[in-house]
Amino acid sequence: MGTKATLLLLLAVLCYGLASTAAHHHHHGEEEEGGGGGGGDWRGEGEEMEDRHHRGEKAFLLRDWKRVVHTDAGEMRVLRSFRSQRSAERSTRIGFINMEPSTLFIPQYTDSGLVLFVRKGEARLGTIYRNEPVERSLRKGDVYRIPAGSAFYLVNTGESRKLRVICSIEIDTSEEDLPTRNFQSFFLGGGPNPASILTGFDPETLATAFNVSSGEVQEILSREIEGPIVHMSDSRRPSAWSKFMELDEQDRLRHLRKAVREYGDEDEDEDEDEQIEWSWRKLLESVLGRRRRPESRDEWGHRHAPDSCNLYDRSPDFRNDYGWSVALDEYDYKPLRHSGIGIYLVNLSPGSMMAPHVNPTATEYGIVLSGSGTIQIGYPNGSSAMNARVREGDVFWIPRYFPFCQISSNSGSLEFFGFTTSARRNRPQFLAGRNSVLRAMGGPELARSFGVSDKRLAELLRAQRESVILPSPEAAAGGPDQGFDGGDLVADF
Numbered sequence: 001m002g003t004k005a006t007l008l009l010l011l012a013v014l015c016y017g018l019a020s021t022a023a024h025h026h027h028h029g030e031e032e033e034g035g036g037g038g039g040g041d042w043r044g045e046g047e048e049m050e051d052r053h054h055r056g057e058k059a060f061l062l063r064d065w066k067r068v069v070h071t072d073a074g075e076m077r078v079l080r081s082f083r084s085q086r087s088a089e090r091s092t093r094i095g096f097i098n099m100e101p102s103t104l105f106i107p108q109y110t111d112s113g114l115v116l117f118v119r120k121g122e123a124r125l126g127t128i129y130r131n132e133p134v135e136r137s138l139r140k141g142d143v144y145r146i147p148a149g150s151a152f153y154l155v156n157t158g159e160s161r162k163l164r165v166i167c168s169i170e171i172d173t174s175e176e177d178l179p180t181r182n183f184q185s186f187f188l189g190g191g192p193n194p195a196s197i198l199t200g201f202d203p204e205t206l207a208t209a210f211n212v213s214s215g216e217v218q219e220i221l222s223r224e225i226e227g228p229i230v231h232m233s234d235s236r237r238p239s240a241w242s243k244f245m246e247l248d249e250q251d252r253l254r255h256l257r258k259a260v261r262e263y264g265d266e267d268e269d270e271d272e273d274e275q276i277e278w279s280w281r282k283l284l285e286s287v288l289g290r291r292r293r294p295e296s297r298d299e300w301g302h303r304h305a306p307d308s309c310n311l312y313d314r315s316p317d318f319r320n321d322y323g324w325s326v327a328l329d330e331y332d333y334k335p336l337r338h339s340g341i342g343i344y345l346v347n348l349s350p351g352s353m354m355a356p357h358v359n360p361t362a363t364e365y366g367i368v369l370s371g372s373g374t375i376q377i378g379y380p381n382g383s384s385a386m387n388a389r390v391r392e393g394d395v396f397w398i399p400r401y402f403p404f405c406q407i408s409s410n411s412g413s414l415e416f417f418g419f420t421t422s423a424r425r426n427r428p429q430f431l432a433g434r435n436s437v438l439r440a441m442g443g444p445e446l447a448r449s450f451g452v453s454d455k456r457l458a459e460l461l462r463a464q465r466e467s468v469i470l471p472s473p474e475a476a477a478g479g480p481d482q483g484f485d486g487g488d489l490v491a492d493f
Contacts, residue, residue: 059385059386060375060377060385060386060388060396060397060398061386061388061390061394061395061396062079062080062094062365062395062396062397063079063395064079064080065077065078065079065080065096066078066080068183068185069185069227069228069229070227071226071227071228071229071230072100072226072231073099073100073103073104073226073227073229073230073231074097074098074099074100074103074105074156074163074229075097075098075229076095076096076097076098076105076228076229077095077096078093078094078095078096078169078183079093079094079095079096079395080093091171092168092169092170092171092341092363092365092419092421093112093168093169093171093183094166094167094168094169094365094367094395094419095114095166095167095168095169095183096164096165096166096167097154097163097164097165097166097167098162098163098164098165099121099123099154099156099162099163099165099229100156100162100231101156101158101159101160101161101162102156102157102158102159102231102232103155103156103163103229103230103231103232104153104154104155104156104229104230104231104232105153105154105155105228105229106153106187106188106189106190106194106225106228106229106230107126107151107152107153107187107188107189108151108152108153108185108186108187108188108228109148109149109150109151109152109185109186109188110146110148110149110169110183110184110185110186111148111149111183111184111186112148112169112170112171112183112184113145113146113147113148113169113170113339114145114146114167114168114169114170115143115144115145115146115167115168115170115336115339115341115343115419116138116142116143116144116145116146116165116166116167117141117142117143117165117166117167117311117343117417118138118139118140118141118142118163118164118165119140119164119165119166119369119417120140120161120162120163120164121139121140121156121158121161121162121163121164122137122138122139122140122156122157122158122161122163123137123138123139123154123155123156123157123163123165124136124137124138124154124155124157125137125138125144125146125152125153125154125155126152126153126154126155127146127150127151127152127153127305128150128151128152129150129305129306130305132305134305136305136307136308137157138308139310140312141310141311141312141313142308142309142310142311143308143309143310143311143328143333143343144306144308144309144335145306145335145336145339148170151188155232166367166417168339168341168365168419169183170339170340170341171183185228187228190225190228191220191221191222191223191225192222193225193226193227194227194228196221198221199221203217203218203221306333306334306335309328309332309333311326311328311343311345311417312345314326314328314332318468318469320466320467320468320469321349321471322348322349322352322353322466322469322470322471323346323347323348323349323352323354323408323413323469324346324347324469325344325345325346325347325354325468325469326344326345326346327342327343327344327425327426328342328343328344329342329343329423329424329425329426330342330423330424331425336423337423338423339423340421340422340423341419341420341421341422341423342362342419342420342421342422342423342424342426343417343418343419343420344364344417344418344419344420344426345415345416345417346406346415346416346417347413347414347415348371348373348406348407348408348413348414348415348469349408349413350408350409350410350411350412350413351408351409351410351471351472352407352408352469352470352471352472353405353406353407353408353469353470353471353472354405354406354407354468354469354470355405355430355431355432355433355436355467355468355469355470356376356378356403356404356405356430356431356432357403357404357405357428357429357430357431358401358402358403358404358428358429358431359398359400359401359420359426359428360400360401360427360428360429361400361420361422361424361426361427362400362420362421362422362424362426363397363398363399363400363420363421364397364398364418364419364420364421365395365396365397365398365418365419365420366395366396366397366398366406366416366417366418367393367394367395367416367417367418368390368391368392368393368394368395368396368414368415368416369392369415369416369417370392370412370413370414370415371391371392371408371409371411371412371413371414371415372389372390372391372392372408372409372411372412372414373389373390373406373407373408373409373414374387374388374389374390374406374407374409375387375388375390375396375404375405375406375407376404376405376407377398377402377403377404378402378403378404379402380401380402385402400421403431407472408472430467430468432464432470433464433466433467433468433470434464434465434466434467435467435468436461436467438461439461439462442457442458442461
């Protein structure tokens with residue numbers, strides 16, 4: 001009896017020990033998955049790497065998009081960008097506007113600031129700057145900023161070419177409790193499709209407010225049009241907006257200006273964009289063609305709105321035999337000052353790479369304009385966050401402080417454009433190359449951290465004679481998936 005009780009007790013202890021070990025092993029595995037570390041996962045190395053690669057592509061390649069405008073004349077899509085709840089950076093979205101030849105994106109304003117980049121085609125942009133209507137002609141490579149709440153329209157002036165525009169959308173984080181916080185357009189005109197913001201009022205209220213008959217109000221607000229993006233061709237049914245675009249430039253600007261109520265004095269050196277208030281009576285009078293009042297010039301009637309800035313016309317900030325790069329910040333283009341957005345354009349020759357580096361001041365969003373290659377991103381714990389192939393049209397993002405590099409495939413050049421979440425001058429910290437932070441730091445302290453001699457470290461850091469954009473024999477010989485690997489040096493750093 002005593003022997004049987006002893007065996008039962010030993011069996012119970014053994015089962016408890018196994019259960020505790022399994023629970024500890026499971027908890028340890030969860031900690032390593034979230035925070036990184038050594039072994040502890042029951043899966044095989046190949047399966048673990050495959051899962052990590054899949055999660056990396058899903059996390060850092062942006063593919064969750066929503067079509068916010070769609071007509072037979074064009075569309076606008078917006079990518080939902082990742083944003084950490086702990087991040088103090090403003091939330092940014094990436095938008096794509098595609099317009100057929102001779103089309104109009106009708107007058108509107110949005111709750112978010114927009115920075116436009118013309119990828120292909122030519123356009124005419126009408127907007128309001130400090131209560132003054134302006135028009136700007138845009139072409140490939142041009143950048144232009146539209147502040148939140150500023151009325152604008154966009155016309156594809158090409159008769160046979162489509163217009164492609166990439167834009168950053170500056171979400172106002174102070175309004176995150178609003179249901180429209182992601183991105184919202186407010187259309188000045190329209191009817192059933194799209195609905196004008198005037199249709200939110202009772203017809204009688206509008207008739208009284210504008211001192212017109214209810215019939216006139218119903219007439220203008222019930223006209224069927226083709227949606228937010230409309231054709232301007234004479235072969236299609238004319239609309240109020242096609243008639244609007246048939247006016248000469250000065251008349252168009254006068255009509256657009258009448259949609260904005262004049263406000264008080266502004267200091268010419270005022271940094272913040274002025275808040276814009278709308279006079280719907282003037283808007284309705286403009287559309288109905290009722291009484292026209294002589295315009296009076298105000299004290300800042302001669303001020304000039306900012307011009308666009310063309311990235312392809314700028315001299316590269318860096319160029320060597322392996323590629324070039326251009327960056328645009330608030331010092332280069334003043335309208336970016338309060339957007340919190342910086343801009344860059346990079347072209348890598350076949351087989352070359354942007355040296356592994358870190359952005360200490362901003363998160364980076366990139367769009368592949370042409371070519372193909374590889375994006376590699378490292379986690380803070382030294383493990384690989386992503387090693388994925390990219391091609392034209394792919395969108396990626398790099399969190400602030402995360403080490404990364406871009407590698408062009410051997411088959412052709414890789415060109416990518418993007419936005420950063422800071423308009424201040426970006427000073428990336430390179431981890432390899434002649435101007436690397438490791439080479440600048442050097443010394444016995446750094447050598448000791450790697451466990452090598454001063455001489456060995458100096459030999460390794462001085463082996464690369466190029467800087468910023470480097471030749472990549474690995475990518476040229478083995479393809480993007482076998483490109484540069486920072487190895488233990490970058491991981492330990």
